[in-house]
Amino acid sequence: MAKLYTLHPDNPQVRTIEEIVKDLKKGAIMLYPTDTVYAIGCDLNNKSAVERVRQLKQLSNDKPLTFLCSSLSNIADYAVVSDEAYRVMKRVIPGPYTFLLPGTKLVPKVVMSPKRKTTGIRVPDHNICQIILESLGNPIVSSSAHLPDEEGEFPTLGLEKAKLFDDLESQVDLIIDNGLEPGFEVSTILDMTSDEPVVIRQGLGWDELQNWITLTV
Numbered sequence: 088m089a090k091l092y093t094l095h096p097d098n099p100q101v102r103t104i105e106e107i108v109k110d111l112k113k114g115a116i117m118l119y120p121t122d123t124v125y126a127i128g129c130d131l132n133n134k135s136a137v138e139r140v141r142q143l144k145q146l147s148n149d150k151p152l153t154f155l156c157s158s159l160s161n162i163a164d165y166a167v168v169s170d171e172a173y174r175v176m177k178r179v180i181p182g183p184y185t186f187l188l189p190g191t192k193l194v195p196k197v198v199m200s201p202k203r204k205t206t207g208i209r210v211p212d213h214n215i216c217q218i219i220l221e222s223l224g225n226p227i228v229s230s231s232a233h234l235p236d237e238e239g240e241f242p243t244l245g246l247e248k249a250k251l252f253d254d255l256e257s258q259v260d261l262i263i264d265n266g267l268e269p270g271f272e273v274s275t276i277l278d279m280t281s282d283e284p285v286v287i288r289q290g291l292g293w294d295e296l297q298n299w300i301t302l303t304v
Contacts, residue, residue: 089118089256096265099215108222110261116140117261118232122213123183123291125251125269127259128228137197137228143258144230151200153185153207154226155216162208165193165226172279181212183291187278205280215265231273
């Protein structure tokens with residue numbers, strides 16, 4: 088049974104954040120709110136926890152995992168950011184965008200795509216995520232909390248919060264409740280590994296993005 092932590096969305100309790108971070112450092116995986124959908128995540132630097140997230144999401148080892156950073160300067164520690172990528176990212180973060188970038192040596196191998204050496208990185212526009220990141224001191228894994236069923240569908244995406252918690256409470260260690268219903272739109276994904284950004288997935292924030300940038304779809 089997962090431990091349930093209730094946090095105020097704007098002013099989360101410091102003591103509760105400290106308890107969550109302590110659990111994450113010990114290898115806990117959590118179900119938590121972001122600026123897109125609820126996500127399943129853990130401390131990026133805890134290999135066993137990352138492997139549990141992969142197993143829970145049924146992700147093969149050649150699929151990169153996305154993780155959250157606190158800022159653009161924090162991204163630069165974990166990814167090679169070209170001038171063009173920097174220009175785009177500076178304009179849209181924090182926000183609902185995932186950037187595929189070449190990873191640096193700080194990115195654990197269990198997170199990266201082994202063939203392309205790339206990883207997905209986000210800077211969330213979400214108070215609780217940012218406070219956890221600051222307290223933890225390093226990125227957290229963020230994989231949307233929709234799990235495939237036997238037919239390969241994703242019945243947990245868009246569920247009401249109570250049902251989502253019921254479905255996942257036996258599979259995670261922590262559940263963070265900010266008192267709000269979960270979002271139902273995933274992030275927009277941009278591949279920033281070449282000279283021009285390439286759209287991999289149109290999600291939340293797509294309408295705003297296409298208004299000012301030339302993209303390859």
